[in-house]
Amino acid sequence: MGNITAKFINILQSNTILGLFVGQNIITLQQVPSTNEYLKDKLSNSTPLAEGTVIMAVHQFAGRGQKGTSWHSEPGKNLTFSLLLTPTFLNPKHQFSLTVAISLAIAQWLESLLHTAIKVKWPNDIYIGDKKIGGILIENILKGKVWKSAVVGIGINVNQVDFPETFQEHSIAIKQILHKDSNIGELLPDLCKYIEREYFELKNGGFEGQLAMYKQYLYRLGEVHPFLIDGVSVAGVLCGVTAAGRLMIDFNGHVVDFDIKEVAFSVKPN
Template sequence: MQSNTFSGLFEGQNVITLQRTPSTNEFLKKELSKSTPLAEGTVIMAVDQYAGRGQKDAIWHSEPGKNLTFSLLLTPTFLNPKHQFHLTVAISLAVAQWLEALLKTPVKIKWPNDIYIGDKKIGGILIENILAGKTWKSAIVGIGINVNQTVFPDPISKQVTSIKQILHNDSNIPKLLAELCNHIGHAYQALKKESFDTLLATYRKRLYRFGETHPFLVDGVKVTGALAGVTEAGRLQIDFEGHVVDFDIKEIAFVI
């Protein structure tokens, strides 16, 4: 385990690098459960994360030393716990805007927080919130970005991409980490100061397949509808020929 710092909006941002761990989110949760004193903005970075998780307990496949796999500790006590989706919006926008500036190509957010280029996934976010009664104690923001990996397992090889596959050269992972955390820091500050309606409107415009008609799985049944948006609470809105229905993440799935 190695610890260092880089400058950012979180003063003296501490970066702890683990050579190998199942999950940076799980590592950070265990440290917090032991009452380890960790400042807001602490980053747990893994060289080899071999059991990373995504939404719905999906496994995140990452070749050791090739990708960004890290968790960021935040303490969003300024938000009401019922507004957990607000943090999802801010973090997702930060990642998408950072990647778009880096790659010079459009980047979309596949609801609620997968990052897509075209029809291929390049990254994902998993936010786990720790509440204390009616107070939001902390948020563990797990992020995985495909950077220098170019070969992926067969089941997903045609569904994913990486920074190297787009730029055709290797990237410096520590440098990318510092840049991305800086973007997240700015987005986090904006969440404190700006109207959430503005952030939500920007998020909606970035939604993967926004306004397009596609098949979805609802309770295992294939249906066709147009992605109409997302509610303030984070529920996906689908327009079925003029009848708009909103869904929780456990109720609907994209057909890719």
């Protein structure tokens, strides 16, 4: 691990992303339980950090996803980082708009890199086919009615091809598409460009167009698929998502929208 770690850190420390604010300041940690937790601790201790600061981990050993799921990452093999944004231009009730912007940025970046179809499994897992290649966890910090800051955690499988048994069948990495190792220090600035572009698009009032594009990226869009609702598997057609981030499912002509706590993708219909 020593050589991998040293190479990883040297690449990132020497990297300067000219003209960008996202990723201009990169703090690289050799080992940390969670980059999101590290960044939130920094903010709670009133540490002054510029918007766009990236906390990058060589080894993140307790990463989290939506609904408390775990993110498993081998040291030095994947992109595991958290990004600080201050979307004070948005009303806190529009938090899903940031999820849309970040999801689009990652999906479009991966498409340009891999030249293959990318899907977003609602609300913010990134898929190739039926396999997960990445995930996002956004944790928002509010001050009264103002959206003070957002800690955007991102994990992308890059060079790791061996996953824990429970994840192996449904996980995929960039290496398995390109059939070669990728330089993580070179991938990060390119991804930051896409994130910055979509963030500015959101800031400039482009959410409506972003939402329309996000819908086109939806995993299982227009397909009959089983969904788990109140412990029961029910077949329906995923037909979209609302501006508030609720998943829309058509059950024989009756469209119902669900919050993330109310529905889940099921393996098979009842």
